[in-house]
Amino acid sequence: MATTEPAVRNTSTIRWGAWYEDRDLELEFPPGWDVQACPPGDGPDIGASGIAAAFAQPIGTPRIRDLAAGRHSPCIVVDDLSRPTRADRLIPPILEELAAAGIPPEDVLILAGLANHRPLVREDLRKKLGDEVLARCKISSHFSWDNCVPIGTTSFGSPVELNAEFMAADLKILVGSIIPHGATGFSGGAKLLFPGVASLESASAFHKGTALRGGYAEDANDARLETEEAARLAGLDLIVNSVPNSRMDIAGVVVGDVVAAHRAGVAIARRIFATAAPAGCDIGVFSLYPKDTEFMQHVTALSPWKTATAPIVREEGTVVIAAASNEGLGFHSLFGPGRRLGITRPTRVKGRDLIFYAPGIGRGELNPATREGTTLLQSWDETVRWLEAKHGQAATVAVFPCGTMQLCG
Numbered sequence: 001m002a003t004t005e006p007a008v009r010n011t012s013t014i015r016w017g018a019w020y021e022d023r024d025l026e027l028e029f030p031p032g033w034d035v036q037a038c039p040p041g042d043g044p045d046i047g048a049s050g051i052a053a054a055f056a057q058p059i060g061t062p063r064i065r066d067l068a069a070g071r072h073s074p075c076i077v078v079d080d081l082s083r084p085t086r087a088d089r090l091i092p093p094i095l096e097e098l099a100a101a102g103i104p105p106e107d108v109l110i111l112a113g114l115a116n117h118r119p120l121v122r123e124d125l126r127k128k129l130g131d132e133v134l135a136r137c138k139i140s141s142h143f144s145w146d147n148c149v150p151i152g153t154t155s156f157g158s159p160v161e162l163n164a165e166f167m168a169a170d171l172k173i174l175v176g177s178i179i180p181h182g183a184t185g186f187s188g189g190a191k192l193l194f195p196g197v198a199s200l201e202s203a204s205a206f207h208k209g210t211a212l213r214g215g216y217a218e219d220a221n222d223a224r225l226e227t228e229e230a231a232r233l234a235g236l237d238l239i240v241n242s243v244p245n246s247r248m249d250i251a252g253v254v255v256g257d258v259v260a261a262h263r264a265g266v267a268i269a270r271r272i273f274a275t276a277a278p279a280g281c282d283i284g285v286f287s288l289y290p291k292d293t294e295f296m297q298h299v300t301a302l303s304p305w306k307t308a309t310a311p312i313v314r315e316e317g318t319v320v321i322a323a324a325s326n327e328g329l330g331f332h333s334l335f336g337p338g339r340r341l342g343i344t345r346p347t348r349v350k351g352r353d354l355i356f357y358a359p360g361i362g363r364g365e366l367n368p369a370t371r372e373g374t375t376l377l378q379s380w381d382e383t384v385r386w387l388e389a390k391h392g393q394a395a396t397v398a399v400f401p402c403g404t405m406q407l408c409g
Helices: 047-056 087-100 122-129 131-136 164-168 200-208 222-234 260-273 295-307 380-391
Strands: 011-016 023-028 034-037 074-078 109-112 138-141 148-153 159-163 171-177 238-244 250-256 281-287 313-322 353-357 375-377 396-400
Touching: 011 034, 011 281, 011 396, 023 380, 047 087, 047 250, 074 087, 074 164, 087 122, 087 131, 087 171, 087 238, 109 122, 109 164, 122 131, 148 164, 148 222, 159 164, 159 200, 159 222, 200 222, 238 260, 250 260, 281 295, 281 380, 295 313, 313 380, 353 380, 375 380
Parallel strands: 034 396, 074 109, 074 171, 109 138, 171 238, 281 313, 281 396, 313 353, 353 375
Antiparallel strands: 011 023, 148 159, 238 250
């Protein structure tokens, strides 16, 4: 009996529009192209019971309600919309723990740890915190140019100047998420303190120092160790970190010591983000999700490329970064036109063309120095036409649906 060869797929989906129109986006390629989806290992949402279990069994610290006994002015630092942390699901259990220690929500300060990103408006806070938390707790945003106090210097030589409101608190908690990061190996943990609530001078020293020596998927490089030194200097009490899945649900939570709990969270992250990748494809499509709010984050989409054991795309092939860029270019106090660390040209992938499918940003928003030679495409149809003109009627394609959080090593 004759067998039927499986049909070659010419479509795939990526995740798209974190915090905005969050959805699956179908990408259609020319007929006859061989398109391979390369999703992460992923994991289901652990639900309220899984979150509660993490709070009941902290790693390396007492339970929050026990730590909070006799204290009166807690500060909870949360990240912004450039990170996939579902603080609306993590802060309510913290507030329950604090209430058990006699601290009402009205006495709790929620501090947006923006590092050097843009200030948050009310709608941002609603998305990140939820209406109830926003209505009941005190809310403030970090500002790296002012209201920071010096507390010491790390052994790596960076000054540690931190938000004065944070330092005035008698219980200090960081709420973030753990995904791959090009400097500290993984995000989360003490990075939300340093540079998350640090001064411009501290952040500048970090970015010009240990951050330049870091790399993806490293557990304890100098950049990570420096952030943890700063956290110890500051008297940080504990972290609450989630590991997101491919849909920005919560696949894992760790609660506890800034080092021990973070390392446990990294172990979960390695499993959730593990991705099998082909080698030598003609084209690789890397989605910036879940950091696709701003184009400035585009380099993070290449986490699979940075961690693969062999080049995913052959020389003379094409790398496509897909970025919704709902907030346009994005903002950073250190990087950008006229900033002290300047801005680099869009990432180059040696020996391969690099193009951007980014409908949320116009060419005029780019620094003039980056416009020349940057292929910026506004629609998927336009992107396909560009690819077809180069690659013809037959091509192999690897698609990474949430590239920023995928690991191929």
